[in-house]
Amino acid sequence: MALLETQGLIKRFGGLTATDDVDLAIEEGERVSVIGPNGAGKTTLINQITRLLDPTEGDILFKGESIIETDPHEVVQRGISKSFQTASIFPELTVEQNAEIAALGSEHGSFRLNFFRHQNRYSGVSEATRRTLEAVDLWGQRDTQASALPYGDKRRLEIGIALASEPALLLMDEPTAGMSPEETNATVSLIEEVQEELGLTLVLVEHDMEIVFDFSDRIVVLNRGQVIAEGTPEEIQGNPDVQEAYLGGVEL
Amino acid sequence: MYAERRGCIHVSDESANPADTTETATTVDTADAADTTETEADGGETLGGASGASTVASLQARWESARDRELTVIGLTIVGVSLFPYLFARAPVVSDLLQGYQELASLMLVWGIFAIGFDILLGRTGLLSFGHAALWGTGAYAAGWASANITTFPLLLVAIGVTTAVVLSVVLGWLSLRRGGIYFAILTLAFAQMIYYMASAPLSFITGGDNGLTGVEIGSLLGVFDLGTELPSVAGTLLGTWRYAFIGAFLVVSVAAIYRILNSPYGIVFRAIRENEQRAEFVGFNVWRYKLAAFVLSGTFAGLAGALFTIHGEYVPLSSLYWQTSGEVVIMTVLGGVGSLLGPLFGAGIYLWVEYIVSGGYPFDWIAPYWLLVLGSVFVTVVVLFPEGIWGLIGDLRTRVATRLEER
Numbered sequence: 079m080a081l082l083e084t085q086g087l088i089k090r091f092g093g094l095t096a097t098d099d100v101d102l103a104i105e106e107g108e109r110v111s112v113i114g115p116n117g118a119g120k121t122t123l124i125n126q127i128t129r130l131l132d133p134t135e136g137d138i139l140f141k142g143e144s145i146i147e148t149d150p151h152e153v154v155q156r157g158i159s160k161s162f163q164t165a166s167i168f169p170e171l172t173v174e175q176n177a178e179i180a181a182l183g184s185e186h187g188s189f190r191l192n193f194f195r196h197q198n199r200y201s202g203v204s205e206a207t208r209r210t211l212e213a214v215d216l217w218g219q220r221d222t223q224a225s226a227l228p229y230g231d232k233r234r235l236e237i238g239i240a241l242a243s244e245p246a247l248l249l250m251d252e253p254t255a256g257m258s259p260e261e262t263n264a265t266v267s268l269i270e271e272v273q274e275e276l277g278l279t280l281v282l283v284e285h286d287m288e289i290v291f292d293f294s295d296r297i298v299v300l301n302r303g304q305v306i307a308e309g310t311p312e313e314i315q316g317n318p319d320v321q322e323a324y325l326g327g328v329e330l
Numbered sequence: 331m332y333a334e335r336r337g338c339i340h341v342s343d344e345s346a347n348p349a350d351t352t353e354t355a356t357t358v359d360t361a362d363a364a365d366t367t368e369t370e371a372d373g374g375e376t377l378g379g380a381s382g383a384s385t386v387a388s389l390q391a392r393w394e395s396a397r398d399r400e401l402t403v404i405g406l407t408i409v410g411v412s413l414f415p416y417l418f419a420r421a422p423v424v425s426d427l428l429q430g431y432q433e434l435a436s437l438m439l440v441w442g443i444f445a446i447g448f449d450i451l452l453g454r455t456g457l458l459s460f461g462h463a464a465l466w467g468t469g470a471y472a473a474g475w476a477s478a479n480i481t482t483f484p485l486l487l488v489a490i491g492v493t494t495a496v497v498l499s500v501v502l503g504w505l506s507l508r509r510g511g512i513y514f515a516i517l518t519l520a521f522a523q524m525i526y527y528m529a530s531a532p533l534s535f536i537t538g539g540d541n542g543l544t545g546v547e548i549g550s551l552l553g554v555f556d557l558g559t560e561l562p563s564v565a566g567t568l569l570g571t572w573r574y575a576f577i578g579a580f581l582v583v584s585v586a587a588i589y590r591i592l593n594s595p596y597g598i599v600f601r602a603i604r605e606n607e608q609r610a611e612f613v614g615f616n617v618w619r620y621k622l623a624a625f626v627l628s629g630t631f632a633g634l635a636g637a638l639f640t641i642h643g644e645y646v647p648l649s650s651l652y653w654q655t656s657g658e659v660v661i662m663t664v665l666g667g668v669g670s671l672l673g674p675l676f677g678a679g680i681y682l683w684v685e686y687i688v689s690g691g692y693p694f695d696w697i698a699p700y701w702l703l704v705l706g707s708v709f710v711t712v713v714v715l716f717p718e719g720i721w722g723l724i725g726d727l728r729t730r731v732a733t734r735l736e737e738r
Contacts, residue, residue: 128612154614166612168605179602183613186595189620193596193627194587196396200595243614 079142081106081279082127082158082247087136089122089303096122098303099136104247104279111282111290114300115324120283121163123300124249128160129153140247151188159245163252165232167239169225173216174207176224176235180242181206206242213272214238230261234268241272247279254286262286266293291315299323400589403671407585411439411578416568429687432570433642437686438679439577440638443584445662445674447631450588452660453669454597455624456604457510460656461518464502464525465629467651469495469636471529474543474646475536482549484557484576488637495633496626503625507618510607519653526651543646551576557641577638581675584631589671591627600624632659661705665712667719676720684708 080103087100097119104110112120125131127138129150138145145153154160168176181203197203211217214234219227224235233253240248253269254262266289273280284290290297291311299307299314301323307314314320418430444466451457472494473487481487506517529537537543550556557573560566569575591597599620602610611617640646649655658681666677688694689701697704716723 149616150611151614151616154612160612162609162612166606166609168602168609170605171601175598179598179610180613182595182598183610183615188614189616190595193591193594193623195594196590197593197595197598198396239609239613 080104080139081108081141082281083139084123084127085137085139087123087126087138088134089119089126089131090134095303097126097133097300100300100303100305102298102305104281106246106279107277109273109280109282109293109295111284111294111297112300113284113287113290113297117302118300118323119303120300121251122303124160124251124281124283127153127249128158154183154243154245155188157244157246158249159240159243159247160249161237161240161251161253163255165229165236167224167232167235169223171224172220173211173222173224173227173235174220177207177210177220177238177242178203180239181210184243206244210238210242213241213275214268230257230265233257233261233265237265237268237272241276244276245278247281248273249281249283251283252285253282254284254289262289269293396593400586400593403589404582404586407582407672411581412568415570415574419570420567428683429690429693430683432574434682434686435570436574436577436642437639438675438682439574439581440635440642441659441662441678441682442675443581443638444632444635444659445666445678446584446588446671447628447635448659449628449663449668449670449674450591450600450631451624451628452663453667453674454592454600454604455621457621457624458515458660459506459518459625459628460515460653460660461502461506461520461522462628462632462659463651463653463655464518464522465495465499465632466636466639466655466659467529467646468498468525469633470640470646470650471537471543471636472633473637473640474546477547477549477640478543478545482547483553484548484551484641487548487641488580488634491637491640492630492633495636496630499626499629499633500622503622503629507621507625519656522651522656523653526648526653529651530648537646537648540648542648543640546640546644546646548641548644573642577642580634580638584634585671588631592671596620596623596627661709665709665719667721670719670721673719673721676724680708680720681705 082102082104084100084102087097087102088095089097100119100123112123114120122131126133129145129148129152133146140153140156140158145156145158148156168179171179182197182200185200185202185206208217211220214237216231216235216238219231224232227235233256237250237253240250250269254265257265269280270293272278282290282293291314294311297307297309297311297314298305299317299320306319306323307317309317415432415435417424418428418435419425419432444462448459448462451459469491473491476490477487480490502518502521506514506521509517530539534540548557551572555572557576558571560571561569561575565575569578592600599610599615602613602615603617603620603624607617610620636650639650662677662681663674664677665680666675667673684701684705688704689698694701712719712723716726718725
């Protein structure tokens, strides 16, 4: 059974069909990249999986159960985490507090009536916080205010926040966007490390083809909302439909 | 350890003096070392064995230091509340300067409770409600109506006022939190004004309409102590009346309760929501419910303050539901310092002082007609010069004094 499955996922915005009958199956432990030209529906697809958007038609199964009726926070609690395209952090808090919030989110659950219970009583949180920050190599900067971090570090903190909830599936929306080449390399190796260590299943949305071809077990190509190709990096590289979509049919 | 720092942030050491920080850092390390051995996720107290024992010890240590700080805050509040009416209304020199009097001291506490509760929503969660008059007014009317029709026991009146406000805040919050930001503010304002107009005419057979709710009758506390009489001996000199003591006790309880709330997981989640709502949702918190919780919690204190307002004044004016009341509590909170536990108390005090003393004549008769202008100037000055309000100003002064002392 696939970890994540989308069945005939259709999302229409007025007259525009952003994802058109997308069937995906992502196996446990896989690294899958979703690529496609601008406007292909990549982000819309991710946003439906995280339940930020309601699909017009179709179903999404996670661990065999439909998550179509759940809220985003429930999806996170079930084990799908997302790292955002922009560094989505808590800017005015310290790096440590950022990770603490994320760790508490996973240990404490989405909501409880415990407003008179002292937060120190959630003892796993500090341990998880430390583990997370060490994993993304930010433990040394734990007392820095998050907004004061350099951009690359902010992105890493963001990835840390996504990891702190100990997900089974991590969706990454352009994790290296806006990074310098050094930062990009560091981030890619960080992602690889973390993926191996935690046995994560990864879905990557990325524009940098070098990363995509190096990193992925499998690539899914979207164009105008439809899956036009799917396969290993080698298969995709030689696929004429993909070249057509990206380059408008120019022979290479 | 997180709480240690949080404690500092919220309660006193906004300015985090350097000695404190290093101290905290060492505790962090030892506590963490103990934590690494821990395997049990929830609580950890129940597990036996060596690792369990050290976890229990570290947890206990943290719990004890947290409790100590809690007791400090409560202790300081009790001292402040006990000395305030004496200094304000009876002490030589100071009270002459301030022109204070006993009943105004009580009123300041009532509004103070309103403002510190309001700050849970505005300062911590980052939601601006412009309709808290509805909750305050409803608490006041419920207590007033009950005193004329059900019971005159002050404690029961408070319970009735609070319960009514809680129910209303669930409804108002549930409706208004459909939208965020400015739309939320407008929705709360709209619903509150709806309630105001309901009270002014269609429901005037209950509320007394424009005349306000007369016929409020407040009995004696526990059937023994008349709230208007003076306390015996020293307590009488310090606190003055039973009424003040009654309101003061509720202020202390409110401060303790809010301190607890801010150091519970709610405190963290509220901050997360204020900082980045979408991220808070995407680390797995049910943001909507936490916002509703913040609204209801602040509504609870608004209702409590409203009920105490009725007990204090033995009358409920229709204006207690008017939007201006909502505006006043916003101003008090901002003036005192949003996001500080005790700041809004000072905001409420200063607001009321200008409203009642400066507007009241001698020695301010030359400026009395312009008391709103005075208030506006104070507000603008504080907001421009001290964005963290009066509480931030106090924090700055303390750091300066501390560094001076260290230099010596």
